[in-house]
Amino acid sequence: MSRIGKLPIQVPAGVDVTIDGRTVAVKGPKGSLSHTVAAPIEVTKGEDGVLNVVRPNDERQNKALHGLSRTLVANMITGVTTGYTKALEISGVGYRVQAKGSNLEFALGYSHSITIEAPEGITFKVESPTKFSVEGIDKQKVGEVSAKIRKLRKPDPYKAKGVKYAGEVIRRKVGKAGK
Numbered sequence: 001m002s003r004i005g006k007l008p009i010q011v012p013a014g015v016d017v018t019i020d021g022r023t024v025a026v027k028g029p030k031g032s033l034s035h036t037v038a039a040p041i042e043v044t045k046g047e048d049g050v051l052n053v054v055r056p057n058d059e060r061q062n063k064a065l066h067g068l069s070r071t072l073v074a075n076m077i078t079g080v081t082t083g084y085t086k087a088l089e090i091s092g093v094g095y096r097v098q099a100k101g102s103n104l105e106f107a108l109g110y111s112h113s114i115t116i117e118a119p120e121g122i123t124f125k126v127e128s129p130t131k132f133s134v135e136g137i138d139k140q141k142v143g144e145v146s147a148k149i150r151k152l153r154k155p156d157p158y159k160a161k162g163v164k165y166a167g168e169v170i171r172r173k174v175g176k177a178g179k
Contacts, residue, residue: 003067004066004067004070004071005053005055005063005066005067005069005070007070008046008050008051008052009050009051009052009053009070009073009074009077010049010050011049011050011051011077012049012077012081013049014028014029014081015027015028015077015080015081016028017045017049017051017077019043019044019045022036022037022039022041022042022043023035023036023037024036024037024043024073024076026073026076026077026079026080027080028077028079028080028081029080029081030079030080030081030082030083030137031079031080031121031137032080033076033079033080033137033138035072035073035076037053037065037069037072037073038065038068038069040055040056040057040061040062040065041053041054041055041062041065041066041069042054042055042056043069043073051073053066053069053070053073054066075139078139079136079137079138079139080137083135083136083137084135084136084137084138084139084142085133085134085135085142086133086134086135086142086143086146086165087131087132087133087165087166087167088131088132088133088134088146088149088150088163088164088165088166089130089131089163089164089165089166090106090108090129090130090131090132090162090163090164091130091155091160091161091162091164092108092109092153092159092161092162093161094107094109095107095108095109095130095153095161095162095163096129096130097126097129097130097132098126098129099124099126100115102117102118102123102124103115103116103117103118103124104116104118104124104126104132104149106149106152106153106163108152108153108162108163109153109161114152116145116148116149116152119141119145121136121137121138121141122134122135122136122141122142122145123135123136131166134146134149146165149163150162150163150164150165155168155170157170157171157172157173158172158173158175160172
């Protein structure tokens, strides 16, 4: 991980980075995020709007935290400039999704419909009854909400019905052999 940690982080124009002790706050056109880096790791601001993440020594734990901290800060900068999107698809007879205000309502073959409320900082975009996306500036939160939605009806390995990520390949199983 130290190879990743050594790379400097370029801060684009229009993004303001504030370092207060171990807390790094990033403010950009899409919003603001903050993160507290792990104890031995330090983030320094260099000239020309470049951030450097440094570790005190080469212990195994510090090497891992070095790469992690650098990636988390870089993801925050990407989030406030371009944002993150996770596209999902629904397949199956009668399976569909529709937007109800800022929430999503799913019909997934259960006796009831399931409503998912959008957490703070997350927006849903429905393209069709079987395609939708989760958008936001926090990569971790976008992935977490997407995984929670996918968990409502995981893709079935026999018929590939359910909620899956766009482009996800479901390994199909062969059904039982008839007589």
